[in-house]
Amino acid sequence: MATQNNTDKVRTSIKVLQAIILIGFFVMLVRIFQLQILDYETYSPISMQNSLRMEVLQPARGLILDRNGTILVENQPIYSITITPARFPMDKLPLLSKILEIDEEIVEQRIRAAQAYSWHRSSRLFAEVPFEVFSAIQENSWQLPGIGHQLESKRHYPTDVLGPHIFGYLREASLEEYRADDRIRLGDRIGKSGLERTYENYLRGEIGTQYVRVNAFGQSLGAYEGAGLNVTPVRGSDLITSLDAETQALAEKLMDGKRGGLVAMDPQTGGIITMVSAPLFDPRKLAGRMDISYWRDLNTDSTTPLYNRAISSRQPPGSTFKPFMGLVGVEMGLVTNQTQIYNPGFYLRGRRYNDLADPGYYDLELAIAKSSNTYFFWIMDRIASRGRLNEWARLINDFGMGPLNNIDLPSERSGIIPDSTYMNSTFGERRWGIGDLMSLGIGQGMVSASPLQMAVATSTLANGGYKVQPHVVTGIRNGSGEVQYTRPVLEKITWLRDEDVEAVQKGMLRVIPEGGARWRSMIPGIDIAGKTGTSQNPHGENHGWFIAYAPKDDPQIAIAILTENTGFGSQSAAPIASLIIEQYLTGEVKRQHVIDYVLYEFPGQRATSIHQISEQ
């Protein structure tokens, strides 16, 4: 009986145990059925995403070329380290910092910034690390999950042309810029000034994507050739400019260590041949990993090197204003190109205005050639007395002074050609009079313009009365080599009469040979029509101006140059202009003594210069 009982008990117990095992078996079976059959659609895509990582392929940024096809701005490879914060264990920070040779604190700070951008997308941790660091990161990537590397590029300037104010520089996009444009990734460098900024959308190109098979450590296991997932990057378009590399290089060399702005353009098309703003800065130090202390210095320098004087400064044009003043006087019916006005050595209107030109009779041509003030005071007196200021301002504006000329560079500033509205807002209604307007006649006082505006105005004299729109870029060449050219915009100034313009031109042709500029600004075989000017500066030494075009019969270059605190334009601005004209028209400079003068004996020459800095 006991045995029987025992056997029964064994049977029951076995049944209980069998039940437990069968329950366990069916629970597991149902579970894998649920995961593999019912939830397959959920897990399959996750596993796909897990094993593929999207990598961004940076397009090559477009090049910038001069008028002859010389490459002025190109790209150079640099190595960057990226991070996907979610994958990176913070306890690897010391190792990472050791390999990067960068302080842990800084590395951590950068990681936090990357986290703030995205935990799961990769962003740049450090740009432009030395090649040794780059390869050390590559070697150690198995113990640095989430850390990636990227080959990128920085701007490189292969010629002597630095053109900082023309080309501008790149900096990492700000958070606002990144949010405003979905083509920009955080950490992308975008143009912040110059052509790099204006033509950012052309130069940038389109990023490509490449899917890479990765393991859980983020190690790349090779490209994934999946159906249509990969997108080839589209390289940025090249900019073909009207710049002339050799002339630009010379201009930069001549302006180095000085303060001022220079614009030379083709008077027939408006294409900028040369543009320099001094002091210059070294764009090479802002390319790639920015030299922070240099950047800080640039921003705090009292001479404001980042400021583009060529298109943004406002200075009274002084006597370079006279040719335009004369033409406006004719148009307003105050004089003809034959009218002679006597200069006794001064002009009296409320007070005595001195005239340094020899006493005698002056017609339009002679007044410009000898820069007689009396002739222009006489005209201004009548404009002011008869309340024709607004008419005068409108006519002056037609030359390109005053309003913006819409050059393809950022931060262009309009000049000031005062009309009654302007005078009212400056002095108050009816609180200004003829005395405040007289000096406008000789380009002093309130009237002011940038070198760009003076160059545009000079072009109108050179091309016989057409206002041209200035521009640096003449063509945009896309990745497949097709070039889209910009058409020059010329606008005839309808009220200008050829005979009046000729009178002015004749006067300007006599300026260099018969004036103070003749010693250093004459070029054998080339007739330059020019006009010197000196801008009265109540805060210090006067600024020198010079405008010119050449050659006289078929003008190919019009130039305006302002040199700050250098006294008479004939001694400062004119020699530089003559060198640039010589270089551009003949392809070389034979007058080495003038170069030496400009480089070493120039009034107010600063010892430090960009070329000295860059040679260190």
Place this chain on the structure above:
Amino acid sequence: MSEKREFSWSVIFIWIGLFTIGLTAIYSATQGPVSQFLPTYILDNFTRQATWIALSIAVLFGIQFISPRTFQEGAYIFYGVGLVLMVITIFFGVEVSGSRSWLRIGPINVQVGEVMKAATILAAASYLTSRRNVSAENLKTALVTVAIFLVPFILLLAQNEAGVGIVYLGILPVVLFWSGLPYGISVLMISPALVGYFTVLDVRLGIIMALILTVVIFFLQRRTWLTVTSLVFGALVIIGTEVALHQILQPHQRARIETFANPSLDPLGAGWNVIQAKTAIGSGGLYGKGFMEGTQTQLRFLPEQWTDFIFCVVGEEFGFIGAGLLLILYAALFMRLLYMAASHKHPFAQLVIISVTFLYFVHFVINIGSATALLPIIGIPLPFISYGGSAFLTNTILLAICLNLDFNKRSFSIYR
């Protein structure tokens, strides 16, 4: 006495089927197309496992020539030697990733905790069946049995191998239940685990579970004191679990426990493995991605794919069909072993076979439960599948003993 002796070849075939799946999965996990990033000691896993299997085959057949009585008589000696080795391991063992559970014997490393399982099972079976009328109904007998399991468990805790230790706690109720512990008390023994598990899922589920178990216990054994004890136990477990989760444990520890139910609590920490394991299995679908084609496996999204997460490899690369076949093989093995136990006359043999079955079963449930996110992740291997020589050899020895006992069931008399 000698009649027709039948060797249970079906068990051998299941065994071969399981270790073949295991070898395939280990091969895929360590020799795949991107194994270049693996350290050499892992690259060698396949060859080492194959060597251990070859050795185990010899051991399995060798054991068949031993007299079944030896297991019973030598049980205490094995157990004693095992305990000594465990203690030695604590002091002189090789430390591997935080736990000191390996003992270097000549050229090979042995995981003593694995071998100890066999000794413990034999010792407990030997003790419980040494005399007639020794039953777990007797409190003293039950306590001694508990002690036999608890000593190695504590030593395992000292080795920082709590995962392996849990297996000892898992088979103890089965052993006691088989040895005559009343059903009600048996249920009471496993009730803390069940109530705790459901409390972690949801405190309301925990309360329902505690009430159900109390009712079951009441109907099994109409004893007021037991029912009250069950109720108090349940309440204590629920309160204890809740207090532990919300008051005592640090958030990250709590996350580790809770993530199996809700991996998004900590998707990059403790939840990572849960998500990746489910993804691996789920993305396998019906047919799987194919041998060495599983992206989760080949791209190393799971740690320890050749041991604790090997089921994911099978699930991902061979799909529901492969994983289902694996489950069926296990179920067949368990049912076959239970049948063996039931048809055996000798209580020692019965108890050993039952214990071995449930040793496998506990591994099976915990390992696959972890991989499929039914349980918190507890790192223990899948018998005969996972990489690990000591475990494979121990499991084979235990299987060999079961086969031996079954083979000799007529000559292995109850009476001496």
